[in-house]
Amino acid sequence: MIDADRLGRSFRVRRTTVHAVRDLSFHVAAGEFVGCLGPNGAGKSTTIKMLTGVLAPTSGRVTVAGLAPSRRRTAVAREIGVVFGQRTTLWWDLPLRDSLDLVRLLYKVDRVRFRERLGELTERLGLGGFLATPVRQLSLGQRMRGDIAAALLHDPSVLVLDEPTIGLDVVSKAEVRAFLRDLNAERGTTVLLTTHDLGDVERLCRRVLLIDHGRLAFDGTVDELRATVPGETSIEDVVAHLYRNSPPSR
């Protein structure tokens, strides 16, 4: 479903070249649930942006559902849903329902299908109480559920989430996790998320990618990740150990 082959992105910053991501290769099969870990500034968001067509890669290539996002941006957009945890893709001034209506137009979802899908998502995500509320007045948990609904209106085969649980309280977090787990299990939607919350990883992800200094540092199951550092039992300690001891590669 997602194929990255020696993927790289560099930025020119004041006459020096910074490699945000380099030589990143991985393959995600349809129906997988993958968590992407890494310290701040490791290149997770840059990778996500290349997968979704926001940024063009400077080396290597990536395909989503067989299409290169930077060249076939709109075709790829129809295949994937994207959620940015740190910022909303909805419109601040509009009620949630109007925001979703605009999303409907952008993805050319017909009215009948839209109503059906919105009903389903409203029920699953509990949007009913705040569909008429302007997005700016929503709590973070409500906004996140609205954003997830917006990303799924067109029923994409891949859902990509950049830090979907950041800043959420325990209840909201549990609701979002339960929703994502069901989505993956019932509809077979491929899910790729980045997170700093290891609870997300332990509860949701069968597979972990660890990105550090723009490179793939680990690719395997949660248990395999735990086994990489002998003596450490909690996943938090394992990951902290890996972050601290990663060699700078610039």
Add this chain to the structure above:
Amino acid sequence: MPTVHRRFLASSPSISLYAQLVRYGFRKHATYWGAAAAGAFTNTVFGVLRAYVLIALWRARPGLGGYDIADAVTFCFLTQAYIGPMQVFGGGLEIAQRVRSGDIALDLARPAPLVLWTLSEDLGRAGYLFLARSLPPTVVGALLFGIVLPDGAAVWAAFAASFALGVVISFGWRYIVALATCWLRDDRGLAVVSLVLTTFFSGLMLPLVIFPGWLGTVARALPWSAMVQVPADVYLGTADIPRTLGFQALWAAVLLALGALLTRAARRRVVIDGG
């Protein structure tokens, strides 16, 4: 704002606080040099376009309004030079935004009067924009068309004073408009009304000296004329300097006093509404 705020909260407001705020306003705007450069470019382009129209008009009517062609061209580039420092198109203050976000309650709770606080920052802003946005169009105008220079040191000094008063008057007006956001649900309408009044009655679009009859008389008595037309007249030496500076000082005092009254009303309103 917050760093300066905390440092001075303990002591009562003093000259050094306001001097610091002026410096702060200057530095803050200096970080947006790209926007200032783009603004200077736009002001220059409009200066050139307007200059041609005025030249055509003064060719058809030599000596119109007591100006010759060189005066008219000078006037045109001076008006473009005022746009940045005097924010002739409105805005430049963060107050309206802070009213909407509710942060104005914090500003009103400070021990220093909000009018003076904001004025100090605005003077810093005007100082930076004078360098970044006033000088370039004036220099280009001088190179392309040639402009007149004031007649002697006394006129230069009077012009500097008149220019500074113009900035204060522009601030006084913009402060009132911005603070009115406390009472209006949608402040965009007022912003546009202010824009219309300022651009037309300041002399930005055409010198007030060629406004016909009563329209000219009314326009020249209003505060907006003190922003563009009056300093330009001082520069060109066509104004009676003491009377003109008095006219500006009067409007500056009136607008700042109104601003202070409005601040008191705003404090009451914010306290009653709970922000």
Add this chain to the structure above:
Amino acid sequence: MRVYLLLIWTWTRAAARYPASFALMTAAGTVTAGLDVAVIWVVFSNTTTLGGFDVSEVMFLYGAGGLAFSIADLLFSNADRVGQHIRAGTLDAMLVRPVGTFVQVTADRFTPHRAGRVLQAAIVLGVALARLDVPGSRLWMIPVMVVCGIVIFASIWALGGALQFLLTDSSEVANAFTYGGATLGQYPLSVYGAELVRGVTYVLPLAFVNWQPGLYVLDRADPLGLPYALRFLSPVAAAALAVAAALAWRAGVRRYRSTGS
């Protein structure tokens, strides 16, 4: 195109929910535009001709240019918000949607209150035509010039938006050419210097909005003696500029760096 219309319709409905604010903005926009007319009125209260053209002819040039400008302003001027979208991160959200970024940026937060200016320009054009007595055989040029003018202004907005992918704070530069172009066209180009007129004829084709085709409608000789054929070339100029704008916009999107998290 269909998506664009549906989007602006949705935003119009959203704006209509605050009718008082909407009416106020429309009225304010119309008054702002009315100022231009007031300026022309003040100019012609001091003289009878400007650059060799009388008040009716100037009103014709103003009305035709203003109609093209105000329609382009209504529909496409949001392209100058690219810098804002980059700073706020909203461009990322647009890039993950299956619709072109130009359509999304121009339709985003569309408000119809600028329509007042369209009406105002149309009225001035109507009054000018009533006073001018243009022969019927030359009227066909008027719709052609308005459409070409819309394309030319829209292209300049797109070019200005594309520039903001490189220089985020540069929206004022585009203003110099869009609002500046509109200001330029309010008066006969004969008032401007010859180099300036050559520049807006052969480099940035603003002269093709209302000046060159306007000379045909008014049946006037070109005061600067430029070739007669130019007055029929507005469609060519508009098409060339549109292609340049489309390429620049695409290059801008490809160079986008998505700063922030």
